Amino acid sequence: MSSRISELRLEKVSRSFGGVPALDGFDLTIKGGEFVALLGPSGCGKSTALNCLAGLLPLSGGSIWLDDKRIDTVPPEQRGFGMVFQNYALFPHMSVRGNIAFGLRMARVGKAEAQRRVDEALSLVQLVDHAEKFPGQLSGGQQQRVAIARAIVLEPSLVLMDEPLSNLDAKLRLEMRTEIKRIHQTLGLTTVYVTHDQEEALSLADRLVLLRDGRVQQIGAPEDVYTEPANRFVAGFMGYRNELELPVTSVADKSVVLGDLNGTRREDLGQVAVAAIRPEDFTVGDGPNAMEVDVEVVEYQGREQAVQARTASGEQLHLRAVARLAPGDRVTVSVPPERVLVFAADSPAAPEKVA
Amino acid sequence: MATQAGAAASVADARMALRHRLADRGLDRTLLLLLPAVIFIVALFIYPFVYGLQLSFQPQPGSEAVQQYGSGPFADYHNFFADPYLRNTIWTTLKLSLPGALFNVIASVPIAYRMRGRFRGKRTITTILVVPITLGTVLTAEGLLAFMGPTGWLNRLLLDVGIVDHPVRFTHNYWGVLFSLIISGFPFAFLLTLSYLSGIDPTLERAAATLGAGWWQRFRHITLPLLAPGLGITFCLSFVLAFSVFPSAIMVGDPSRQTRVISIAAFHAAFEQYDYSMASAIAMIMGAVELIVIGLVLGWRSRLYRGATGGKG
Structure with missing residues (x-):
């Protein structure tokens, strides 16, 4: 089963x-071997997009092409994609x-060949010792590894992952994140990953790919999206937690x-604009x-304080x-103008709290 | 004051300790709430059962069994198994109830399988499928007679269309009773199967689809193995319902020969010969046959996977 797609x-x-x-007019081209994340708040259409790709949901419009082959009319069992479910x-x-x-x-697949490939997959996800156990006897993280092994053992042309880490606790989530990255680096399988967690x-x-209400907001490399969000929604989603609504002076x-x-303009502005600033900037x-602020709440977080x-x-x-601050302190804080992103006040904001 | 408070505390401690000691043995005072149910079961099931059991070992003086096999405790049982007219009622009943229950279970699977998801008109279809459960067997039998009898609509239609020359006998024989068992037993099997099916996580089948399994393979390798234990239970319950068939065996059957089921024999002994111990013996045999069949099915079931099915629970 040749699995490389271009x-x-x-x-x-x-x-x-x-x-x-x-999902509304979703255009996207994924190159072979690429790892693409669909990111957005719940209800943004990211899972819908994934299910459409898997063939579990029929499209209302548009088409999906694998190289020169149209696949949106092919039933899921004939697409040869691996999927990891939430x-x-x-x-x-x-x-x-x-x-x-x-x-x-x-x-x-022949017995001997199947045996060999299952063994390979088992050692890839480090579950050789658990091969004969049943899913009910495994921990959440181990179950997740089985799900990943099951999806990749066929060396599918595309791996689809639907929020695979959202059911794990924080520590395990970090471990599995590294694991997924390692597996992708080892096998180089084209992957589409759905999540609402920007860090992930x-x-x-x-x-x-950032989605909102079924529409693409921005497509770009992590660094581009992180430092240069296309709009206020993306900024809010990528951790620009401070939003100051101010009149435009010049x-x-x-x-x-x-x-x-002083800030940097990201789009055309009206009378009033919103300055988006990351807490760490x-x-x-x-x-x-420079501005004077009164400290109200301090959360100790190790190297830093929130x-x-x-x-x-x-x-x-x-x-x-x-610096160690205490509630009631009056301090001066500053932020470089290039880290103050200015958006039109009437553009849609990100939901209050993401995940 | 201090000592009083101390004493009160130690009393409380003792009380707590008692409760904890009971809890250690898996006892809980709220278990007392089960008492009404226990009384209910003892009064309405266990006592009549034990009474019937002992009655079946005390053959009635002057009865046929005593005349032929003496007054020993097993005379009634001896009589039952020695007399082919009585003994054969077991096979007659099994021949009706096993195929009836099997058909109901098997037929309920594809229908329940299609009825799992949400779709328009689901409630209407479910209602139509389930309504027969609310009709008594007598009403069902009446309907069968009117519809499938020699002068019923079905035969008239067949005659008019010219498919047959003479009315076909659908009633007053084996088939009439089997139809009646299916009509009254299917809704029950369907409801049970539907609830077992909806307990199976639908994403399992989707996962199987992405792994290359077509609809038959998905059903064969995923749904059916997870459903099988439930089907075993559904079969047992359907079988027990069908095994005690009585009104329809008389009304749409051939109660003196082809459909002389075991409950007719018990009825005959109790209310025509007034031989209650013989009737009790027949009832006990009836229960034993049911237990054997259920035991076989449950034995088969114990070899299947019976854990979680990942569904809504």
Whole structure:
């Protein structure tokens, strides 16, 4: 089973449920071997997109192409894609080995060959000692490894992962994240990964696709999306937690002045604009865009502190500080103008709290 | 004051300790709430059962069994198994109830399989499938007579269309009773199967699909193995219902020969010969046959996977 593809193309893929579009004109080209993360809050259409790719949901419009072959009309069992489900969906009545061998059995791979490939997959996910156990006897992380092994043992042309880490606890999630990255580096399988966790997406993916209400907001490398979010929604989602709504004083090409605040313009502005700033871009001490704030809440987080403060005009700010601060302190904080991203006030914001 | 408070505390400690000691042995005072149910079962099931059991070992003086086999405790049983007219009722009943229960279980699977998801009109279809459960067997039998009898609509239709020359006998024989068992037993089997099926996580089948399994393979390798233990239980319950068939065996059957089921024999002994101990013996034999069949099915079931099916529970 040759598995290399050179390109997977989604053209104007749409899907609606009862007239409400869940995915609207989704265009995306994925190169062979690439790791693409679909990122967005719940209800943004990312899982819909994945299910459309897997063939578990029919499209309402558009088409999907694997190189020159149109595949959106092919039933899921003939697409040859591996999928990892959020709840793992392991077959409870089959052993770990039976689960991993299932796809090979369906493909009528010879016994010896199947045995060899299952063993390979087992050692890849470090479960050799658990081969004869049943899913019910495994921990969550082990079940997740079985699900991954089951999906990749067929060396599918595309691996689909639907929030595979969301059911794990924080420590295990980090471990499995590294594991997924390692497996991708080892096998180089083209992967589409759905998540609502920006950190997960940033750390795993070669390219991010940000979705909101079924529409693409931005497609780009993790670094681009992180440092140069295309709009206010993406900024909010990528950790620009502080949003200050201020009147526009002056605009000169990319640099903008909002009241006392100097920032960088990211889109056309009206009378009022929003300055988006990451908590970690603030520094305590004098500098550009210096402002006095009153410290209200301090959370100790090891090397740093997460601080909630309030400006003189009553706006709440989140910032990170290495210096030890205490509630009630009045300090000066500053932020470089290139780290103050200015968006139009009427553009849609990210949901209040993401995951 | 202090000593009083101390004493009160130690009393509380003792009380706590008692409760903890009981808890260690798996006892809990709230178990007392089970008492009404236990009384209910003892009064309405265990006592009548034990009474019937001992009655079956006390043959009635002057009865046929005593005349032929003496007054020993097993005379009634001896009589039952020695007399082919009585003994054969076991086979007659099994011949009706086993195929009836098997058909109901097997037929319920594809229908329940299609009825799992959400679709328009689901409630209407379920209602139509389930309504026969609310009709008594007598009403079902009446309907069968009117519909499938020699002058019923079905025969008239067949005659008019010219498929047959003479009315076909659908009733007052084996088939009439089997139809009646299917009509009244199917909704029951369907409801049970549907609930077992909806307990199976639908993403399992989706996972199998992405692994290359077509619909038959998905059913064969994923759904059926997970459903099988439930089907075993459904079969047992359907069988027990069908094994005690009585009104329809008389109304749409041939109660003196082809469909002389075991409950007719018991009825005959109890209310025509007034031989209650013989009737009790027949009832005990009836129970034993049911137990054997259920034991076989459960023995088979114990070899299957019976853990979680990943569903809504």
